[in-house]
Amino acid sequence: MIETGISKLDEYLGGIPEGKSVIFQIEPGVEESNIAIHVLYHNLKKGLNGIYIASESSPKNVEKIFREFGWEIKNFNNLYIIDGYSSLIGAPSEEKFVVEEPHDIRSYEDAIIEIMEKVGGGGILVFDSLSNVMDMCGERETLEGIERINKDVAKEGYTSIYNFISWPYKEAILYRLRRLFNAIIEVRTVEDVVARQRMEIKKADWCQAEGKKLEFKIFKPEGIRIYIPKISVIGPYQAGKTTFIKSISRNFTPVERLGATVGVEHGTVDYKQYRAEIFGIPGQERFLPLLDKLGSSSKGVFLVIDSTKPHEFELAKNMLAKFGDIPYVIVANKQDLPGALRKDELKNKMGLPEAEIVETVASQGKGVYEAFEKLVEKILECLNAS
Amino acid sequence: MLAKTGIDRLDELLKGGIPVKSNVLVYAPPFIGREIILKRFALSGLEEGNDVLFVLTDKSFADMREEMIKLDKKYEKYEEEGRVRYIDVYSTSVELKEESKWAIFVDSPINRERIASSIIQILKEKEGNNHRIVFDSISTLIVYSDAKAVFRFLQVLSGICKRMNATSMFSMTRGMHEEIEVQTIKHLMDGVIELKEEGARFQLRVQGCGEVISRHWIDYVLEGEELRLTGAFRMGRVA
Numbered sequence: 001m002i003e004t005g006i007s008k009l010d011e012y013l014g015g016i017p018e019g020k021s022v023i024f025q026i027e028p029g030v031e032e033s034n035i036a037i038h039v040l041y042h043n044l045k046k047g048l049n050g051i052y053i054a055s056e057s058s059p060k061n062v063e064k065i066f067r068e069f070g071w072e073i074k075n076f077n078n079l080y081i082i083d084g085y086s087s088l089i090g091a092p093s094e095e096k097f098v099v100e101e102p103h104d105i106r107s108y109e110d111a112i113i114e115i116m117e118k119v120g121g122g123g124i125l126v127f128d129s130l131s132n133v134m135d136m137c138g139e140r141e142t143l144e145g146i147e148r149i150n151k152d153v154a155k156e157g158y159t160s161i162y163n164f165i166s167w168p169y170k171e172a173i174l175y176r177l178r179r180l181f182n183a184i185i186e187v188r189t190v191e192d193v194v195a196r197q198r199m200e201i202k203k204a205d206w207c208q209a210e211g212k213k214l215e216f217k218i219f220k221p222e223g224i225r226i227y228i229p230k231i232s233v234i235g236p237y238q239a240g241k242t243t244f245i246k247s248i249s250r251n252f253t254p255v256e257r258l259g260a261t262v263g264v265e266h267g268t269v270d271y272k273q274y275r276a277e278i279f280g281i282p283g284q285e286r287f288l289p290l291l292d293k294l295g296s297s298s299k300g301v302f303l304v305i306d307s308t309k310p311h312e313f314e315l316a317k318n319m320l321a322k323f324g325d326i327p328y329v330i331v332a333n334k335q336d337l338p339g340a341l342r343k344d345e346l347k348n349k350m351g352l353p354e355a356e357i358v359e360t361v362a363s364q365g366k367g368v369y370e371a372f373e374k375l376v377e378k379i380l381e382c383l384n385a386s
Numbered sequence: 387m388l389a390k391t392g393i394d395r396l397d398e399l400l401k402g403g404i405p406v407k408s409n410v411l412v413y414a415p416p417f418i419g420r421e422i423i424l425k426r427f428a429l430s431g432l433e434e435g436n437d438v439l440f441v442l443t444d445k446s447f448a449d450m451r452e453e454m455i456k457l458d459k460k461y462e463k464y465e466e467e468g469r470v471r472y473i474d475v476y477s478t479s480v481e482l483k484e485e486s487k488w489a490i491f492v493d494s495p496i497n498r499e500r501i502a503s504s505i506i507q508i509l510k511e512k513e514g515n516n517h518r519i520v521f522d523s524i525s526t527l528i529v530y531s532d533a534k535a536v537f538r539f540l541q542v543l544s545g546i547c548k549r550m551n552a553t554s555m556f557s558m559t560r561g562m563h564e565e566i567e568v569q570t571i572k573h574l575m576d577g578v579i580e581l582k583e584e585g586a587r588f589q590l591r592v593q594g595c596g597e598v599i600s601r602h603w604i605d606y607v608l609e610g611e612e613l614r615l616t617g618a619f620r621m622g623r624v625a
Contacts, residue, residue: 028542029502061478061493088496089479089530132496135535165499167538195510 002124002159005042006224007273008380012212013183013204018122019154020182020206023130023162027188030197032218035187036163037065040126041223044076049123051115051158053108055084056132059095070221080119082111088136105137105145113152122157129163139173146180182206190215193297194229194277213383217275228276228379232295234319235304236312237283240333244304244362245280248372260284264294271369274376278302285315292322300379301328302371307340307359313350327378330357331371336364388596389518389553391423392430395615396590399604404577405596406516406553409544411524411572414581415560418588419606422613423579424520425457427555431518432464439508439519439552440472441501443526446482447472447489457611473504475526495530498539505543509550519547519554524571525562533567540574590615
């Protein structure tokens with residue numbers, strides 16, 4: 001099995017079996033289009049052989065792109081670059097493997113086969129980008145070539161990954177294209193709140209992952225992060241919202257006066273491969289009418305409660321109700337204090353038997369990441385159901 | 387709403403300018419005034435308070451900036467205000483080591499995806515503002531790949547530009563392309579300003595671009611950095 005290195009995608013796909021071909025069909029103009037390169041890096045790092053076909057950028061520029069993510073190409077002697085670019089612009093190439101005839105798909109095939117046979121041992125083949133090669137070599141000719149390449153790749157125990165920019169090609173061509181690959185992952189821009197990209201598995205013939213989605217952003221130098229642009233943190237006054245946000249964020253912008261929060265606070269959570277922006281909405285009653293405004297377009301909500309104050313639960317529920325039908329997790333805070341109610345008691349008292357409740361001591365960082373993971377799971381479930 | 391081209395009699399011919407949010411092709415042989423039209427268009431945009439984005443495939447952003455300053459001293463002020471941006475698709479490919487906070491460098495004219503996403507990125511930074519885009523030139527893109535691929539690229543791009551309040555001029559060099567390629571590209575545009583050399587005379591004509599006074603070939607002359615229409619087109623004067 002090959003991994004993409006995008007944790008959630010790997011979970012959905014259960015990895016990519018050897019010999020399979022995967023295409024990332026990317027909407028033109030997305031902020032960061034080179035997803036295949038991340039898959040390549042992940043596998044190089046694990047010691048697998050990587051063949052990279054550069055067709056729209058010089059190998060030098062590929063090196064530069066690698067460096068933007070803090071990767072050094074020269075450190076990988078398991079990487080084989082096929083230069084399909086230099087001869088295209090009539091420049092000399094410093095690479096060992098060069099596509100002599102960039103307008104003939106068979107010239108690419110020659111180079112690929114040569115490397116696979118020389119190197120052996122399986123690995124990953126990354127084609128960047130298929131759309132550009134189609135423009136160079138002709139659409140039909142290229143597709144026929146890819147069919148042959150995929151057969152050879154499978155025979156040699158390699159897995160192939162294609163980057164494809166979905167320019168407005170003719171539907172007949174796209175139809176044929178879709179038939180050629182074992183898996184199709186569509187990538188496009190989502191604009192609400194903060195621009196980010198959405199992946200959707202359109203096809204995967206070895207598993208039941210069709211329709212699964214995830215949203216991400218590519219950061220430099222961190223790379224791909226599953227991205228949640230807005231999570232609101234609500235709850236009654238002094239329940240510990242600020243402490244909770246501080247305890248899970250790597251950076252934090254406070255808006256405090258005399259120990260009370262007087263505006264919307266913000267923190268960024270980096271946990272595993274996730275990144276989320278979380279916003280704390282103050283709990284004083286005078287902020288209540290603003291709750292739905294400040295919290296609008298949230299992807300999820302943390303309701304932070306003081307587990308020792310049952311008389312505030314009704315207020316807490318009212319706050320939650322303002323958000324309508326949206327993924328939420330109840331953060332049952334201050335579990336270290338005497339008289340703190342436990343999860344099941346809270347479910348009863350609050351009259352929310354189905355609610356996801358996580359017991360925390362935010363001041364000691366206890367339970368906070370568990371709460372975060374639970375909410376992220378719910379947000380992803382919600383995305384997948386949409 | 388019209389966007390002035392910045393050339394007085396051309397604006398007169400266009401009844402005020404080219405329609406805002408339209409895409410206009412400037413189709414001309416080399417050295418007979420194409421660049422003047424593009425630069426004046428940019429400058430008049432800046433004067434009107436628009437933001438300007440240059441997409442350059444044949445010269446570095448540094449050269450363009452110098453030429454613009456020569457044209458108008460105020461250009462530096464516009465730059466300082468952050469109203470001028472560049473996508474430089476030239477410098478990296480000829481290994482010029484340039485840097486600027488106002489420029490995005492794309493390594494190759496083949497990397498259309500990078501060009502498109504850089505344009506979107508810059509337009510988005512000031513979403514809601516009126517933008518002018520000078521794209522010079524489509525010809526280079528075509529030479530490095532093929533007209534159909536560039537057509538698909540422009541199909542996506544022209545839609546995005548409109549949606550994001552940009553009025554754009556794209557240039558294409560006359561004499562470099564097959565007629566079918568030219569027609570294909572024209573098909574995507576809202577209008578064409580065409581220049582030609584006829585014997586010793588320079589002539590210009592407008593196709594599309596909304597309402598115009600005349601669609602005939604009109605004489606013009608080049609005087610330094612000026613392009614001046616000398617031919618008659620006023621209704622009253624046309625015989």
